[in-house]
Amino acid sequence: MNGAEFDLDQELAQRDDATAAGRLKGMLRNNKVAAFSVLVIALIIAASFAAPLYSPYDPNKPSLSERFAPPSRTHWLGCDDLGRDQLVRLIYGARISIVIGLLPTSLSMLLGAALGMISGYVGGKTDFWIMRLADVVLAFPSLLLAMVVSYTLGGGIVSIFIALSAVSWAGTARVIRAQTMSLKEKEFVLAARSIGVRGGVIIFRHILPNCVPSLIVLFTLNIPGAIMNESSLSFLGVGASPPSTSWGLMIYRYKTYLLSYPWLAIAPGMAILIFVLAFNFLGDGVRDALDPYMKD
Amino acid sequence: MLRRIAVFFVAVMLALPICAFVEEFAEAAIAPGYENVLRFATNDEPNTNDPQKTTEYYAVNFQVFDRLVEAVTTGQGQSDLVPGLAESWEISPDGLTYTFHLRKGVKFHNGAEFKAKDVKYTFERMLLPETEAKNQDFIDPIKGAAEMMDGSAKELSGLEIVDDYTIKVTLKEPFGPFLASLATPGVAILNKESTEEAGTDFGLVPEKTIGTGAYIFDKWVLHDEFKVRRNDNYWRGAPELDGISWKVVMDADTMRMMFEAGEIDVFDTDLVPSQISYFTKSEKYADKLVVGNRMGTYYFTFNHDIKPFGDVRVRKAFQMAVDRKGMLDALFDGRGELVHGILPPGLYGYNKALPEIPYDPAKAKALLAEAGYPDGFEMTLTQIADNPSTLARGELFQAMMAEIGVKVTIDQMDEAAWYAVRADGKLPAYSGVWSADFNDPDNFLYTFFAPGNTVRRSFNFKNDALSNRVAAARAIVDPASRVKEYQDLERAIIQDEAAWIPLFTTQHIFVVGDRVEGFKVSWNGWSDGWHYYEGLRIKK
């Protein structure tokens, strides 16, 4: 028995929400903004992937007679410079923005988590070199690095994947490394090591599960960055292979009509704003709920 | 103590912007000194203003230098060759020897008098390998040019100084458009002494970039602005304007806002073709459009080395599958004219009688089937990334090809890779526009279809007989038979061989602000032009 002061909150937290999932559920109950964000994100994702089921127009087929048609009952957000329905293109474009938000983030998480755990667990020279590499990557202004990488690899969506993964693994690696190092000293890990369990097994059995909450937090917080970077990379005109498109590319392409046909440029910008804002709110909520380790 | 310093540092950082704000806010909106300056904008920084070392940035060169012969704009898409620094010239009957009588009393900006040695210096500098000049094409028909370029000669044997004001130029073989090519901005005349002295600073440092032109190179702030000022001692008479400035604005959409906010005087719609319909349809700008015909042709290419483009039936099918009128309407608001060959209307030697290539997707499909592709095939169209107007053209092409069953993938490459692959003859297909450097069919046919050039432009045109005729046509002296030969070649290459898909020529539209009066588009419809002509002035 110790003399800790009465802390009911903690007591409750431990009893009701012992698991990460439980705490996330609690967050959705208490944090209305985060809950609403989840709804928005889910709606956007569902709408975009179900698009072929209900879309009245082909997103890629030009219709020269309807060029720059203003918003109307048949075309809610009007038509673009080649007469394609803007709303339909926006919905289809969401897919690429979503994939770009999720895929490189997942890749970089995997890479960062793996390197971070190896670095933290093995220590020594391995740790030194991995962390110096992380320093190097973190020192680059990430957007410029992504631009260089995607320019090096040539346009196209795959190079954007690689570019975005290459710039964002380092932050993850640092956090996971720090956690691994503290977990490594925990009794259950020491016990496992003392009976000769192999390093790889320890990492997968004992360390990885304990890093999951941090990974979830990092994941939600990294997605908006990836989507924003994609839109910035589109500034160079690289990205999805035409005629398919992404939100970033739509802004890039239609910004030129901002003065004459403003809806063309405003709609994809708003879409990014809403989607990314939702992810930011969700990320904050998730971090408030799960974050035992990270401060910033 | 150290802590205090840190605190102080933070405080200063916070205070700095506030001070700056107070200090700088009360400042005039329009820069003083620009009251009588014509203000342009460009979206690309020149690499240099050395006329011999650039192939694309002539905005300053036109104003600062003069040429032996000048091409002046006489009407929309029309030009005349008039005497420049050469007062007069004689051409020998065999077309091999040109004798130029130079103008006397012309002064360079540094006060030195223009003499024959300057012409000799200019030509030899262009040809010497160590100069790394890029415009050698325009003078390489001169005898001895090849020897200079490969380093075996230090002097140009085909150029002879008769006296200070007379030079004699001998060609290797007759070259019809020689005079016209001397009028291109790349062959501007430099001053021997000052250019030698400037060394690598020539073209970069304004005060060391000396010419005889109507304006003096005044300043160049990188990524911001470059400017020329009036040459009061200009031999044709000082211009009316105090100067001309070019603002470097990377984002063309920003440029348009600057124009509307009155920060620039002339808006070049070529930089933002998407804005054409806005300006042409707006009543506000109806009387502010200055329109010139472009001496240029838009086209799609295909690489004859790549299956199935070796088959003329496929190429013809493609020619018929493109709705060129629709494309012109959609992308350029219909402001232009369809082209059925190579040469744009208005160019010397343009053939009005060329039969029209019809838009006929059904027949195109039939032709494809005949060639063995009833279900179409897949192909790649390349373009340089970050070019929305080319992309729009490509996407329309993509959709039109889909109609005849051909699936087009658009591959956006970066500029360097694109040029490198094209020079290797390996680009599968692309679209582009070619505008005349000088007013002659040679500038078009030789560029694309001469042996070697068809590879460098990724055509790989297989009809060697025609290619060789393109090269041989250069030496024809008689104007009438020259024109006939070029027209025959054009018909054979495009209408029979279907070597490319000609699209259209477009108008070049400038929107000119309230202050400006008398602005003219240069004869070839370029963005850069020689802004020394009657009537150009700024309203007071």
Added chain:
Amino acid sequence: MLQIRNLKTHFFTRGGVAAAVDDVSIRIPPRSIVGVVGESGCGKSVTALSVLQLVSRPGKIVSGSILLDGEELIGKPSKQMRRIRGNKISMIFQEPMTSLNPVYTVGRQVAETMILHRGASKAEAMDRTVEMFRAVGIPAPEKRLKSFPHQLSGGLRQRVMIAMAMACKPSLMIADEPTTALDVTIEAQILHLMKELERDMGTSIMMITHNMGVVAELCDYVYVMYAGKVMEHAGIFDLFDHTKHPYTQGLLNSIPKPSGVRGRLFNIEGMVPSLLRLPKGCRFSPRCEQAVRECFESEPGLYAVSPGHGVRCFLYRDCGDGGEAI
């Protein structure tokens, strides 16, 4: 001097309402040291924080009365309440490291109280701080003024906390487990210091602890709390010599005996119940060895076994009601 009457402080949580302090009455006479003992979670700290009205959300004082020299503190406007905190009632905490702000010197933190409540100038306050440091036995006080908390040992830090608490000569000092985090020798010194201060300055002390040894050494009067309720209260000699409540007996048994008979340090079976799921009947019944059927069914009142000695246990029902220590 301080009278807590029927104080109820509840925590309104998602899981339900937790009565952390449930009908507690405590009296602290002038110039005395009163102990409040119990396991963690018994509500002793919340009682202390309630006195200063520093219970934070989701906790809330529901009812009761807290009189300081006859003046009601509950419901006092926060501005007036602030004049009492640190001035008339001060408080020191368990962990002297984290209770001091790491980015300010200790001198400044002590002086702050005097500047705030006594309107002293900075120089005056600093002089007084030196005096206070001397009074609480900090060596080289002038030098220590400029030290940061992390530069001091735990014992010194607690002395600083005490100096801060005593700076305005309050009539009551609440000490919440002040020695738990310290070594035994340091603990003895600090306890000695507190006793001295009580004697010299006449400040009453409300001593919150789980340690019966500390109580034996320091206190005049003791309240034993369990799960939000006072289980037994008595004068120090009554409590040790005539221990009545089974829980108190358990607590006392947990003190290591000098005789060398080593039993388990704490021999009460089971855990403190969750405040959200209190057992029916007596709260202690599930752990009580002497519990009878009745104990599981209804709650005992506070019975007076002798004047000034109350016990909440059916074993002493016969002694009659009125065990409130008022």
Added chain:
Amino acid sequence: MARYILRRFLISIPVLVGVALILFLLLNVVPGDPVTLMMGEHIKPALIEAFRARMHLDDPVLVRFGRYMLGALRGDFGVSYKLQREVSGLIWQAFPHTVKLTIYSAFVSWIIGIPAGIFSAVKHNTLIDRSLMGFSLMGVSLPIFWAGLLMQYVFASRLGWLPVTGYYSIKYYIMPSVVLGWSSAGTVARLTRSNLLEIMKNDFIRTARAKGLSEPSVVACHALKNAMLPVITVMALQVAGLLGGAVMTESVFGIPGIGRIAVDAITHRDMPLLQGTILFTTAIVIAGNLAADIMYAFLDPRIRVEQANS
């Protein structure tokens, strides 16, 4: 202290060399030949050879890297392919504009971020908290070039209050700084908020309250200073983010800074210039981190004293 600074400084050298090496490899394994692009289309093969020889483009990559680093040590970063001038000169010319933009933007981000963070921490989980955080996060969620264009449209083109582009005086910097500053205000607000929340849970806050301090004084005197220490670090780290954002902002608002020439260099494959700008920017970022650490050490007595003792 001096030793600490020196050690931190020495660690950053290999990082910088690593950055240079990665960049060099990245830029030199690229398909496509910048020479074709630089020299134009009618160029004779002999000239290309000459150019390649002059630029040593045919040596092995590592030899070129070594040569480059030796040059860089002397401050010679080569000559820009496109602009044909010394890269170092071009960078120095551009740098002041970027510094200005960065300082102004940082200022904006603090003005928005710090108060927003403080108020939303104090009013934790209320509507005020959510809307302040929402406002700050909105900046993070706006694509910079889109927001920039919208602002140009509204404030310059429609209202005529501000100039569209330029960098000649403070009013030219208003829009770019707001766009860029707002975009990083969210980070500052987040950090301020979470730090403050964390700090407010500390025991010494309870001590301060028990002393009788009012809630605003508790926050201002006791919590804020502790909470701001990490924020100061972030301010310096922000430099990296702002420099990245400056790429977009400078391009849209016509500020001839580092970001702008970097984009120019990317699109023109101007390797010496690109390499120089990125290396320089990275050096600034590293210097920023170093400054952050040192500043942190000065401001936090715990670290300061430890360093002094060691």
